[in-house]
Amino acid sequence: MIGRLNHVAIAVLDMEEALKVYRDTLGGIVSDKVAQPDHGVSTVFVELPNTKIELLEPLGENSPINKFLERNTQGGIHHICYEVDDIIAARDQLVANGARILGDGEPKIGAHGKPVLFLHPKDFLGTLTELEQA
Amino acid sequence: MIGRLNHVAIAVLDMEEALKVYRDTLGGIVSDKVAQPDHGVSTVFVELPNTKIELLEPLGENSPINKFLERNTQGGIHHICYEVDDIIAARDQLVANGARILGDGEPKIGAHGKPVLFLHPKDFLGTLTELEQA
Numbered sequence: 001m002i003g004r005l006n007h008v009a010i011a012v013l014d015m016e017e018a019l020k021v022y023r024d025t026l027g028g029i030v031s032d033k034v035a036q037p038d039h040g041v042s043t044v045f046v047e048l049p050n051t052k053i054e055l056l057e058p059l060g061e062n063s064p065i066n067k068f069l070e071r072n073t074q075g076g077i078h079h080i081c082y083e084v085d086d087i088i089a090a091r092d093q094l095v096a097n098g099a100r101i102l103g104d105g106e107p108k109i110g111a112h113g114k115p116v117l118f119l120h121p122k123d124f125l126g127t128l129t130e131l132e133q134a
Numbered sequence: 135m136i137g138r139l140n141h142v143a144i145a146v147l148d149m150e151e152a153l154k155v156y157r158d159t160l161g162g163i164v165s166d167k168v169a170q171p172d173h174g175v176s177t178v179f180v181e182l183p184n185t186k187i188e189l190l191e192p193l194g195e196n197s198p199i200n201k202f203l204e205r206n207t208q209g210g211i212h213h214i215c216y217e218v219d220d221i222i223a224a225r226d227q228l229v230a231n232g233a234r235i236l237g238d239g240e241p242k243i244g245a246h247g248k249p250v251l252f253l254h255p256k257d258f259l260g261t262l263t264e265l266e267q268a
Binding site for chain 2: 001002003004005008010012017018021022024025026027028048049050051053055072073074075076077080082094097099121122123124125126127
């Protein structure tokens, strides 16, 4: 079912500080910062030869990463995202296996403009896991 | 400086349970389980088309992932590993930038038989970050 690792998302308190680490210290190739008001975050992608790191900064008062940043006050890895060929088939197979999908179970359009689902961390080794239609 | 994402490591309490998730539920291609007594873990690799997931289970009484699993009782993402062309040059550049290296600062031979270093999470966005000589 799972294909490529699309990205690893790191929640950060301050994007300028995150860029100092990933662009200046680690020498990564970074995208422009993009506000994603529908998702309550601003994003920067670090382009690696084989995948991406997604830096997430809270946007607005009800950002979905606020709670994570309250528990992880220096930031940290927030989720990983795998590509799947058919997100509906993947979801149905996971649910048949007893796994839980976050939210109403219907794919939403994610930060990359493609349908995504988030799987319950308790069913996936304590790891918030996103599936994205390839 | 940073090249490919070599792997994302997920610490797990029980490898059999982890295999149910990654092999059976997510349909991943998994390696045999290998005991790494020098590192205090047993490892299974999930081979993705573009990178790997490293599942880490504690091995022995003083496993370096025990504390993490006390804090993260369902497991969780433990670290990410980037490849670098020259680990000594990378280390020297990072130290010159003020970043801290864990341990004595000298590369060790990692689970893949290549020199590795771990960078201090406080200097890398709350993320334990490994560098591996490519």
